[in-house]
Amino acid sequence: MIRSIILTSSCFAACVQLVFANRGLFLEQIDNTTWTFGNDLWNVTQEAVYASKLYFRGSELVGSATGHYMGYDGENNLVWTSAAITSRGEDYIDVGFSCEEGELHWVIFDCMSGAYQYFANRALPDLSILRTLWRLDPKLFLRGRTYQRDEPLPDFALYQNATKVQDETWQLANGSFITKYDFSDYVRERDFYGIYGPRFGSWYIHPGTDYYNSDHLSQTLTCATQRSPGHLPFPRGEKVAQLAGKVWGPWLWLLNDGTVEDASRQASEELAKWPYPWLKDPAYQSRGGVTGNLRLSDGRPASGAAVFMGDIDTTRRPSVQGKRYYYTTHAGHDGRFSLEHVRSGTYGLYAWSDGDTLGDVYTNFSKSGIDIAAGTITELCDLTWTVPDKVKRLFTIGDFDKKAIGFRNGGSPYQHGISNQSPANLKFTVGKSTTSEWHYAQALVGTWAIEFDLGQQTLMLGGDGDDSATLSLSFAGYSQSTAMNVTINDQLLGDPSLYRSGKTSGEWRFVQYSIPRAALKEGLNTLGFTVTRYTQWRGFMWDSIILEWT
Template identity: 80%
Template sequence: MPGHILSSLIGFIACVSPVFANRRLFLEQIDNTTWTFGNDLWNVTQGAVYASKLYFRGSELVGSAAGHYMGYDGENNFVWTSAAITSQGKDYIDVGFSCEEGELHWVIFDGLAGAYQYFINRALPDLSILRTLWRLDPKLLLNGRTYLRDEPLPDFGLYQNATKVQDETWQLANGSFITKYDFSDYVRERDFYGIYGPNVGSWYIHPGTDYYISDHLSQTLTVCTSRVCHGDSVQLNVVQDTSHFRVGEKVAQPAGKIWGPWLWYLNDGAVEDAKRQANNELAKWPYPWLMDPAYQSRGGVTGQLTLSDGRPASGAAVFFGDTDTTRRPSVQGRDYYYTTQADHEGRFTLENVRSGTYGLYAWSNGGALADVYTNFSKSSINIAVGSTTNLSSLTWTVPDQGKRLFTIGDFDKKALGFRNGGPPYQHGVSDRSPANLTFTVGTSEVSDWYYAQSLVGTWTVEFDLAQEALLLGAGGNGSATLSLSFAGYSQSTAMDVTINGQIIGSLGKDIFSSDPSLYRSGKTSGEWRFVQYRIPRAILKEDVNTLGFTVTRYTQWRGFMWDSIMLEWK
């Protein structure tokens, strides 16, 4: 077809798309690379890559923005070559768009404003990121909402005289920052998120999270405006992410793997209505209309975790992941994953788990287990269809308790409790930590310690062992163990660890691989690191001792994100 005729035809389609409002459920092919689909509430015009028109309640929501598209690892966007109704029921149609890498499905129900979506892998390469997204008219969708934030998106005009300081991060003349990372969140803590204005809202609702990678600490992007997106209101749906907030790694994906279904939902911009819809979806999951045998084949699991010292694993984080327990949970992303939390007796239950074989992992989530720095793991747990696997009592081995000399912060793999630590996400806060700090055990509070250490200088912990003289014993041969737990680390900051002026260890990029969390607005966690040092008796004094953390190399917004410090006498 000649280019000018095709251009005219597509323009005509864009103008008349609202006539499809009289159609109950439909897919129309316009030409070899253009389709229109929807129901009597909304319709989308889809091209080979971009869905460039979205009509809802008589308004067109894309405008000059890019529209809807899907891809992986940067701008490797899928090219759709065909579309068809792959299944249908009395009140829905399932429209599948095919590309070389797989199939994106839009499941359209009669009377539902929006569509369920899911993607089936056919030939994806090893990847870090997989995402769909809408880029919509910023004049209509002015605000972004996650479970952590509900506020106006940055106006595109702010970028015009701003200075780019790193990826997707700009500094304004007043010294403040705008960045897409400030709207990030933890994927398994979400309720719903999206962009909205006074008359329209576009939302993502994920009632099932088993297709998300990793464990409780998995986090990624949600909504934003940015210069690279030309000021569009951006609604991201990142369903696979092993790079943005952890030590990056590409992961192989098996053919037939399904991400989703999730619900893309449209309304009049009312947050309360989106919340109601999210609750409704949670009650309906897993969805009965997706007749994939593996998706419908589910069972359950229950068990109880008890520490080897007799304590129940109260409040422990519990994760069902890969059977290869040598692979760290933060980058597990090949299969399906489930998280929960043990109750006060260490009991846990998961329902609607896809049948298969899993590894079980657990770790302290603070609270009653604040002193527990070991992790639990058990491989080869089988979940059978239609039944509940009872793991009964599981013993979590912890070291024999020594005499604890002091602890700063809970072991929970997070920077919670420290000054400036925890939500919301905010860029540049690490530079608010002091270069030098003195923390006195028995006098200082946990909140006197900062969540991140970055500037050149020394943080000193003073602790008095006068009352421990009998324990230490003059000329005794015992030793202490220093345990350091970091919620994250971004290179190239370097640190020396000293006891009474003697260096016992050095930490930095030669010891830890870098994760981006600290410089991408993260204030809670990146990727967990843990080290221990043996402290000979001869180094310790029977009065005031000093534990020092001296930063010897500074890189702006990079450094160490703290979790916990513990010194115990063995």
């Protein structure tokens, strides 16, 4: 239900703010479940679950919203039972709020508007998402900003006559949609994000991302109407055991006067300071680095490859890893890569194509047992990435990069309902049609057909009559409840993330089919993808289609 948010009287807010002026850094317990903390620039009133009051620049910024809280997997919100100053320096205090699952810390410096935050795990259950966020007064915070968007947040008045069509998504009378998921983005590409207005801004800055789960393609919500940013992402749909003692953060929650340029400047400063020297945890400070040189077995450098440092168990795909700490980068044009400030420990190393010069490579590279020691750089020389030898490729549609970029409507920005612009039926002719004629998403009941001509000479490339062709299908994402049949010349081959505004990728899936040579013929052949069951806004997001002789 949409709630009306009432702006707290500025007169009342100014009076309360005055009570805490000139106190310096402080934590005060009001009763068994209420605490107040902050500095001379701002202060927060924390209750058992919600931080219900936030005073800054003479105003109260929460209003009748719920304020700040932390939780996991829906509304399993953490309940704080005690608070204490756990450490202090000349110009800061570290305030820890304890609960059964762990401890959330607010590190408050003398002259900083805002605080660093980090969470130390004690007994979190297996979970799929952990988050912390602010719900603030929407009359004060009018715009949302990510690295992809900077625009007004939907006004509450728009919801009054709109029709709710799915979670947090409404359709207006003119047929357009408003949804919080349009403000999602790729977590490892963020600079800073937040909500702001003409007087106030609330921002999150994450200079370090090793506590994020998953790989380069991890995405989650940043900000929305009635909500400031704050999700710490985990892969939805698959719960992950959490490492005892794991620390998420620190990140910076910043308050300012609503100036985007100021938040940008602060983000640059935080990046230069990370990892933060004031966090005295030995495991946090124990860091090394790694460099490597990756080449394909056919002699090519792994130019632009996505590189991921993750779990030792390389049988577990990177997209669902979330127990420990994770690092991402891309190889240079010569296949060299490097990672700095890696926590000491043993890791698995992974790499895959990110398109461009490796757009035809669908195999992955992995190597377990990479040891990182404090203060040293681990050198990984002559890493060989095995790829099929002497491939006889018949055709390729789309670069293999686990993304729908290059197809019609594929790529940024996020926008709900665009998959419905894809046709139910489509014909693509190899050698005549272009990649942009293939749509990024297929969902409606109907058939998309690829026509390709095989001459006698091409058929002979396949070898003797016992050989087969391999059809490789790479899906940038898939939303359940939609079914597809795959056929070659009307012979069935088998049964091989759209609804939340994504247009680039979801959770990648890869499937291969063996096509007997006898199923192919000289002349015109037709490869068909037929959707037989459709659920609105759910279906297949395409990445690449490859047909080659085995």
